[in-house]
Each structure stands twice: as C-alpha cells, then as structure tokens.
Amino acid sequence: MSDAETCFRWISDPQVTRMLGLTRPIRSLAQERAWIAAILADSRQQRLFIVADENGRAIGTCGLRGIDEAQGVAYLGIMIGEKSLWDRGYGTSATTALLAYAFGDLGLREVRLSCHRDNHRALRCYEKAGFLPSRHEAVPRRLERPELRMAITRGRWEEPRD
Ligand SMILES: CC(C)(COP(=O)(O)OP(=O)(O)OC[C@H]1O[C@@H](n2cnc3c(N)ncnc32)[C@H](O)[C@@H]1OP(=O)(O)O)[C@@H](O)C(=O)NCCC(=O)NCCS
Secondary structure: OOOHHHHHHHHOOHHHHOOOOOOOOOOOHHHHHHHHHHHHOOOOOOEEEEEEOOOOOEEEEEEEEEEEOOOOEEEEEEEEOOHHHOOOOHHHHHHHHHHHHHHHHOOOOEEEEEEEOOOHHHHHHHHHHOOEEOOOOOOOOOOOOOEEEEEEEHHHHHOOOO
C-alpha cells in the first residue's frame, strides 16, 4: 500500500496502460488504493508484487489473479511502470521470478495470460520467459482489441532453457 502513489503515477500514463486492457480504468489515488486493498483482502485468489530494480527501487508491478488451487491454474499480469527502463530485461526477469513463485511456492501446474496481439514487446517478454501460444478458454477479463492467449506448464518451466 505504501507504493500506491507510485503505482498511480504509472497507471496514469497512457503509454504504460494502453496495452493493459483494464476493464475499469483507475482515475484517482483513492481508486488505486481501493484496487490494492481489494487484492490484499483476496489473497486466496490474487497476489500482487512490486518489481524492484537492483537498488530496490520500485519500477513496476506483477501478479497473479484467478488463482484456482483446485485446478492448479492462475493468470499472470505485469507492468514495468518506469517506461524509460523498458527493453532492459526487467520484464522477463520479473516474469521468471513470478513463475518460480507460482510453480514453486504455490505448486500450480499452469500459468496463463492474455495479451493484445500488437503488444510485441510483451509477447517477446513472455516468449523469453517460456510461454507458448495456448487455447485456454476462460480469461478473467476481456481485452478490447484482438488478444493472444499464452500459457506455460510446470513441466515446461522445469525444462532447462538457455
Ligand atoms: C511488457 C513489459 C512488461 C515488458 O517488460 P520489459 O522490461 O520491457 O521486457 P524485456 O526487456 O524483458 O523484453 C522486451 C523484449 O521485447 C523486445 N521488443 C521491444 N519492442 C519490440 C517490438 N516492437 N517488436 C518486437 N520485439 C520488441 C525487446 O527487444 C526485448 O527483447 P530482446 O531481449 O530479445 O531484445 C513492459 O514493457 C511493460 O510494462 N509495458 C506496458 C504494460 C504492458 O504492456 N504489460 C503487459 C500487458 S499483457
């Protein structure tokens, strides 16, 4: 919650949020705090993390939603809010760390996501982290532009990669 103001600054930047497909855009710091509070209160189905750089500075968020322990499935989301730091590997690094949490700590069997087809930077980030195109059905949100669904299984995550 202490990062709420920073998060609000990030999601107030259209260049950052253009690709997020937020179903309910956040327009005030109070809404941002309420959004974070709702996630913190629902830790069974959602987890939200700050992405920090090497110096511990907050540069973005990532998380899991729709965590279904019975099915062993969750949906990943990520935003590097400091856009001057895009294309330096932070997104892939954070995604990889979140997968270690999902498969290791939570013991899930598959992590899924949906992404705008024209979000080439994100698609490349997910590809580097090991995601493959997927045909999974349910997604907890609708994107307004054509989307690509991707997923990674625990088995694929465990395979050695470069
Ligand atoms: C998507 C996002 C999380 C990626 O984080 P990042 O730190 O920029 O990602 P990385 O640096 O790890 O990887 C980006 C890759 O995309 C590549 N890339 C950048 N622009 C590209 C483009 N137009 N076409 C193809 N690849 C592109 C980069 O070169 C890099 O690949 P490389 O390492 O092979 O050179 C971040 O850019 C972001 O938060 N964007 C805004 C919010 C968003 O789109 N979130 C995802 C919603 S699904």
